[in-house]
Amino acid sequence: MWPSFLWIVLLAVAGLCYPRRPRTAGALFLALGALSILMQFTHNAGNGLAALAGVFWIGLGVWYVVKFRNPDVRAKHVEYWTAKA
Numbered sequence: 701m702w703p704s705f706l707w708i709v710l711l712a713v714a715g716l717c718y719p720r721r722p723r724t725a726g727a728l729f730l731a732l733g734a735l736s737i738l739m740q741f742t743h744n745a746g747n748g749l750a751a752l753a754g755v756f757w758i759g760l761g762v763w764y765v766v767k768f769r770n771p772d773v774r775a776k777h778v779e780y781w782t783a784k785a
Contacts, residue, residue: 703744707735718764719781722774726764733757 714728736754768774 703735703739703742707732707739710735720778722764722768722777726761726768729757729761729764731761733759733761 710728710732714725714732717728718725733754733756736750736757740748740750740754768777
């Protein structure tokens with residue numbers, strides 16, 4: 701039960717971090733993918749697709765970390781999101 705709770709917490713925190721801290725969200729998505737794969741191998745996942753979902757979350761996390769590695773891109777992203785508020 702605790703891995704599922706941890707999975708939901710990681711997803712919520714990553715979603716809340718995204719607009720202002722995209723690289724932190726990417727790192728949390730990487731952790732989410734690793735936890736999904738771990739849950740699949742320890743049989744704590746509800747179905748057999750947790751490993752596939754884990755690959756998706758890892759891909760998303762790597763994409764965010766790589767995409768926002770440039771400080772100018774991060775500043776432009778934060779400016780866009782704060783202007784919407």
